[in-house]
Amino acid sequence: xxxxxxxxxxxxxxxxxxxxxxxxxxxxxxxxxxxxxxxxxxxxxxxxxxxxxxxxxxxxxxxxxxxxxxxxxxxxxxxxxxxxxxxxxxxxxxxxxxxxxxxxxxxxxxxxxxxxxxxxxxxxxxxxxxxxxxxxxxxxxxxxxxxxxxxxxxxxxxxxxxxxxxxxxxxxxxxxxxxxxxxxxxxxxxxxxxxxxxxxxxxxxxxxxxxxxxxxxxxxxxxxxxxxxxxxxxxxxxxxxxxx
Numbered sequence: 265x266x267x268x269x270x271x272x273x274x275x276x277x278x279x280x281x282x283x284x285x286x287x288x289x290x291x292x293x294x295x296x297x298x299x300x301x302x303x304x305x306x307x308x309x310x311x312x313x314x315x316x317x318x319x320x321x322x323x324x325x326x327x328x329x330x331x332x333x334x335x336x337x338x339x340x341x342x343x344x345x346x347x348x349x350x351x352x353x354x355x356x357x358x359x360x361x362x363x364x365x366x367x368x369x370x371x372x373x374x375x376x377x378x379x380x381x382x383x384x385x386x387x388x389x390x391x392x393x394x395x396x397x398x399x400x401x402x403x404x405x406x407x408x409x410x411x412x413x414x415x416x417x418x419x420x421x422x423x424x425x426x427x428x429x430x431x432x433x434x435x436x437x438x439x440x441x442x443x444x445x446x447x448x449x450x451x452x453x454x455x456x457x458x459x460x461x462x463x464x465x466x467x468x469x470x471x472x473x474x475x476x477x478x479x480x481x482x483x484x485x486x487x488x489x490x491x492x493x494x495x496x497x498x499x500x501x502x503x504x505x506x507x508x
Contacts, residue, residue, distance in 0.1 A: 273369040281330030290327070290334045293341045302344075309345060320345070321358040328362025329369075331412035335359070339440060343447025351444040356437040363415050363432045370419035392421050400427055404435025411436070 284290065309316045324338045338358075342351035391399045400423060403414050418428055 270375060271373040274373040277330050277366065277369055280326070281332040284326060284330065285332055285334075290323070290337065293323070293338065305345060317346070317350075317354055321354050321361075324355060324358030325362040325365070328359050328412070329365035330362075331366060331416075333410070335411065336443065339443045340447035340450070343444035344450055345447075348441070348445050348448045351448060352437065352440045355440045355444060356433065359411075359436050359440065360429070360433045363411070363436070364429065366412060366415045367419050367425075367428055370416045371422070374420045388417055389421065392418075392423070396423065397427060397431075400431040401435055404431045405438060 320338075320342060324335065324342070327335050327338055339351075339355050342355045345351070346354060388399070388403070400418065403418070409417075415432075
């Protein structure tokens, strides 16, 4: 009973995420919808500048704390609607606040004595125990796994609240600069008369931040190969000795 009570906030977040997806509220801010109604979108933002920004931060907070896979779409939409500087600032607030809610709910759930760690947390355990600050920053800067999964794993690892907040804000904001730049680049290219399609990828304002994100995604693979090269696996103690 106690374990169920502790898991209740996390379960409510999951249910809220399912309800939000089923409601179709995020379909209205899909890039294709924004492109199709870009004049109307910009007119509404100009009419209600503060309300539109609060709604955007609220939606990103909800998407982040519930773990539903639409955050990247919202971030692109933020860059498209508000530009790189404003879009990054508003996305940083929503992403940090949503991550904090998910982190607290997850840590409360795991604090009830859960014996089985999430698979991702087990993989991250040794690195976190050795260098918690550096490792937490690394996890936020390099996309080794979805943002929400990293948040849940850090909660299970009992990452300190201030370390989590600092790494989430710093690492998340740094990543947001490039992700928001993609959305802003799409808006810039479309405003210059380009058509929505595959060709937009080759626009310099879109291709450059995409290239940086692609390079960041290769970092875990490069580190894994470097580790296996310089630190080859050693035989376990229970392996039979080589009698050759």
